Amino acid sequence: MIDIDPNTDGLPGIEQLRVIVGAAMTVGLILAVLALIISAVVWGYGANSSNPHLASRGKVGVLVSCGAAIICGASVTLVNFFWNVGQSV
Template sequence: MVDIDPNGTGLPGIEQLRVIVGAVMTIGLIMSVLALIIAAIVWGFGSNSSNPHLASRGKTGVLVACGAAIICGASVTLVNFFWDVGQAV
């Protein structure tokens, strides 16, 4: 039987890589907020100008921005969940 666990100290630079990944997650969340604001503005302009195509694009943008924020925020939990599932196989 082989029992191998992730080693957080096995390679140099692991801690710096964790910091970089955390910074990228922060940038992803900030960009999601920006995309949500822009999409909401587009949705509002489309609704107020009676332009259903623009309003539809704005609604889609709001949903995509929210989905991106969910994925960025839950990425660590999702990876840990699937790691646990993989360990149970």
């Protein structure tokens, strides 16, 4: 039986890579919030100007930005979950 766990100090630069990934997650969350704000403004403008196409685009933008925020925020948990599932196979 082989039991292999992730090695956190096997390669140089692992800690810097963690910092870079954390920064990328932060940038992703900030961009998701920005997209949510812009999409909500577009949705509101489209609804108030009787422009159903613009309102629809705003709704889609709100949903996509919320989905992106969920994926960015839950990415570590999702990877850990599937790692544990893979280890139990």
